[in-house]
């Protein structure tokens with residue numbers, strides 16, 4: 001039967017078969033506990049309330065929220081009523097925030113009170129918003145022309161009848177930061193979300209199931225927290241939400257207290273948590289630490305697996321791909337390899353997950369999988385975007401039926417992807433390519449190094465040369481010469497950075513990735529006019 005693949009099925013299934021499964025939501029003042037069944041009731045009330053505010057099928061509703069219970073309610077109420085869940089990255093600049101809300105044409109915003117200042121600053125620039133709901137602890141009186149989320153839930157009917165929807169209709173919208181110009185919107189269909197959620201349950205990927213307790217550390221505004229809350233609700237995993245501004249201490253407390261089995265975040269988060277775990281060794285139930293969003297240094301995987309005894313899984317994806325594209329799992333025959341050899345595989349991006357078709361391309365031609373030849377990752381699949389929302393098509397990433405990711409990689413004969421760089425981050429020196437990601441990993445392998453970022457900076461002779469930025473671990477010291485020497489076994493001299501600068505921190509994007517654009521801009525004249 002050709003039944004539509006919609007978000008409503010995930011919601012109905014979760015509330016029917018896992019009614020008593022728990023949801024824990026951390027608040028500044030403690031944690032709230034509820035169940036899938038209780039959430040089900042609140043989700044219907046929220047849908048009734050939004051309908052009363054004028055939200056119709058196809059309308060966008062923006063969320064400016066933490067990873068918490070109210071956000072999870074919005075995750076289901078908005079798509080199930082046929083509206084579009086627009087998750088907003090509240091760490092964007094005011095200019096971009098205003099742009100994405102106006103570009104999306106959000107009719108209603110749901111805003112956490114602690115994030116209100118960001119919206120208050122741009123309120124007068126918003127052209128389409130007709131109502132604003134505030135969630136989170138109420139400090140006293142709310143600003144004018146806002147409504148209280150809890151009052152709306154309490155006063156709305158739990159009898160909302162969710163409509164039958166076309167599986168190809170949109171359920172979600174997320175903006176991704178573009179290298180030039182304003183952020184671009186990626187629209188997710190119900191069908192894409194359904195198939196992507198199902199994939200997260202496969203044993204070959206994350207194997208998420210009702211035996212798990214999930215802690216999505218990755219923000220719910222960032223590609224739907226990698227789709228994990230949707231999949232967890234469907235598959236019956238207990239959901240633990242880290243709430244406002246979680247620090248490593250808070251995350252460690254949650255991991256321990258709630259017996260979390262699967263947590264997901266960017267490498268920076270795992271680095272911070274590892275530091276905390278070294279300070280405060282704590283027995284955990286983690287069966288999988290999932291890292292994605294940026295390259296993961298081998299040293300970090302080794303730290304988790306060898307020192308802390310926690311299995312680590314590296315995954316790759318992007319906003320335009322819902323996001324799951326590859327996961328780096330070992331195959332049975334890899335277990336005969338030494339741990340060092342296994343680490344090379346585990347630190348690769350892995351193989352594409354079932355459902356996606358993969359191709360490596362250079363100058364429009366397919367590149368073979370030799371492990372050495374680099375090309376751009378191109379994809380086809382039911383959860384890959386086919387363009388940007390309300391875009392004139394000028395920047396279409398789809399050519400000849402393939403989505404062009406802008407990521408450059410090599411692929412081994414077995415199909416393991418080794419990502420070298422974004423096309424924009426690859427360093428072109430004297431006609432040769434140098435991978436900044438590789439150099440960063442090599443520098444981060446040094447025991448004194450906490451973080452390292454490498455960018456290409458214009459050079460009068462070589463076009464571009466690598467410049468490295470290193471953050472040392474607390475209390476550690478190391479000289480430039482020693483760091484150069486540590487690169488010597490793996491890199492030819494011309495591949496070394498021309499200089500290494502010690503910095504207190506590497507600038508990061510709003511989702512915790514290295515902000516290489518900022519470094520490139522700041523050090524643009526470093527080799528051409530060093531004294532400037």
Ligand code: AMP
Nearest residue numbers: 176292293294295315316317318319419
């Ligand atoms: P975003 O859309 O903000 O999630 O950014 C997606 C981009 O992050 C990808 O195109 C990659 O360049 C990078 N990225 C994501 N995951 C990984 C990973 N596991 N390793 C290296 N780069 C990654």
